[in-house]
Every structure is written in structure tokens, then in C-alpha cells.
Amino acid sequence: DGGITQSPKYLFRKEGQNVTLSCEQNLNHDAMYWYRQDPGQGLRLIYYSQIVNDFQKGDIAEGYSVSREKKESFPLTVTSAQKNPTAFYLCASSPLAGGPGELFFGEGSRLTVL
Amino acid sequence: AQSVAQPEDQVNVAEGNPLTVKCTYSVSGNPYLFWYVQYPNRGLQFLLKYITGDNLVKGSYGFEAEFNKSQTSFHLKKPSALVSDSALYFCAVTRRNAGNMLTFGGGTRLMVKP
Numbered sequence: 759d760g761g762i763t764q765s766p767k768y769l770f771r772k773e774g775q776n777v778t779l780s781c782e783q784n785l786n787h788d789a790m791y792w793y794r795q796d797p798g799q800g801l802r803l804i805y806y807s808q809i810v811n812d813f814q815k816g817d818i819a820e821g822y823s824v825s826r827e828k829k830e831s832f833p834l835t836v837t838s839a840q841k842n843p844t845a846f847y848l849c850a851s852s853p854l855a856g857g858p859g860e861l862f863f864g865e866g867s868r869l870t871v872l
Numbered sequence: 873a874q875s876v877a878q879p880e881d882q883v884n885v886a887e888g889n890p891l892t893v894k895c896t897y898s899v900s901g902n903p904y905l906f907w908y909v910q911y912p913n914r915g916l917q918f919l920l921k922y923i924t925g926d927n928l929v930k931g932s933y934g935f936e937a938e939f940n941k942s943q944t945s946f947h948l949k950k951p952s953a954l955v956s957d958s959a960l961y962f963c964a965v966t967r968r969n970a971g972n973m974l975t976f977g978g979g980t981r982l983m984v985k986p
Contacts, residue, residue, distance in 0.1 A: 762915075
């Protein structure tokens with residue numbers, strides 16, 4: 759089945775460690791996105807990419823990094839510079855052609871910093 | 873800048889009664905509006921969207937939403953609520969030429985009681 763796969767679903771990290779969250783899609787979508795979700799704050803955009811080897815910062819990019827070496831993959835690294843990394847992270851994708859359409863979301867990764 | 877307000881953190885409704893989840897927006901130009909639903913520890917699922925045309929939009933699972941340009945609102949409605957509708961609902965907005973760069977509201981938790 760086509761979709762977006764995020765892994766791991768749950769992740770625990772000690773302070774000072776970097777961690778990488780995986781996002782893979784087989785929908786042949788051009789655009790991919792990373793959002794952070796905190797209770798009562800909705801979703802905030804971290805990074806997005808509309809084409810391979812290119813990506814742009816969203817509203818809260820500080821302390822995060824991404825890469826887009828393949829169309830199917832858009833991993834997110836939460837670095838030790840991120841001051842409050844405990845959150846639910848959502849990856850999404852969308853086609854670019856045909857005007858604004860819905861985003862397709864993965865199941866999320868919950869990161870807890872101990 | 874674009875923004876979305878969901879004024880109610882939680883909406884409680886009895887099963888079988890009609891439900892309304894409120895959303896107001898601010899955007900330059902013509903808005904493109906979306907509703908998504910999220911079940912616990914899951915990603916977001918698309919419900920419906922307004923791009924242009926009829927102000928009443930019908931979507932998945934019997935939900936509909938009414939676009940009101942003068943009130944800058946896009947309230948989500950359902951004639952008869954089900955217990956299984958209990959979830960977190962997000963309204964989102966973008967504008968022409970902004971692609972799929974959605975701005976999300978803070979979310980409204982819908983609780984449907986038997």
C-alpha cells in the first residue's frame with residue numbers, strides 16, 4: 759500500500775545526544791514536510807522540501823537539520839542544540855502539481871528526552 | 873501572514889446530536905481551507921477542503937464545512953455525532969500561490985458521549 763512510514767514510533771534520548779527520525783514515502787510526491795506537535799499549539803513547520811537536494815526552513819528550524827538525497831526519503835535530525843526536543847514529530851508529503859491539495863501524514867514519532 | 877484560530881479547546885456533544893467545531897482564519901487574498909482529524913498517537917487524516925465554488929463542502933465520514941467569507945470562518949459540522957467521531961480536529965489555511973504551506977490552528981478536541 760502507498761503511504762508514509764515514520765520510524766521509530768517511540769524514541770528516548772539523553773540530553774546532549776543527536777537523534778535522527780526517518781520518513782519514507784512511496785506516493786511519488788515531490789514535496790515533503792516535517793512538523794512538530796505540542797499540546798494546545800497545533801502543528802508547527804520545521805523544514806520542507808519541494809525537490810531532491812533542496813530544502814527550506816520552516817517556522818521553528820533552529821536545532822534541527824534535514825537532508826533530501828532521494829525523492830522518497832526526508833530524515834530529520836534533532837540536534838543537541840534543540841532546547842526543548844520532547845514532542846510528537848509528524849512527517850507529511852504532497853504532490854505539487856494540480857494546485858493546493860491535502861497533505862498525507864505519517865503515523866508520527868514521539869521523542870522523549872530524559 | 874496567515875493564521876487560524878480554533879476558539880474552543882474542547883467540544884462536548886451527545887451521540888446523535890449535531891456538532892459544530894469552529895474555525896476562523898486570516899489570510900491575504902483568497903483562502904484555501906482544510907480540516908484534518910487526528911486519533912490518539914496517530915498522524916493527521918484529511919477530512920475536506922474548500923478551494924472555490926459552493927460554500928458548503930462535503931467530506932469524509934459525513935462531515936461538512938461551511939465557508940463564510942464575510943465572517944472569515946470555516947466551521948466543521950456533522951448532523952448526527954457518533955462516539956467514534958471523538959478525536960482532535962485541526963483547521964488549516966493556505967493561499968493562492970503558497971503551494972501546500974499550510975498554517976494549522978491549535979486543534980479542538982471533540983468528545984462525543986453515548
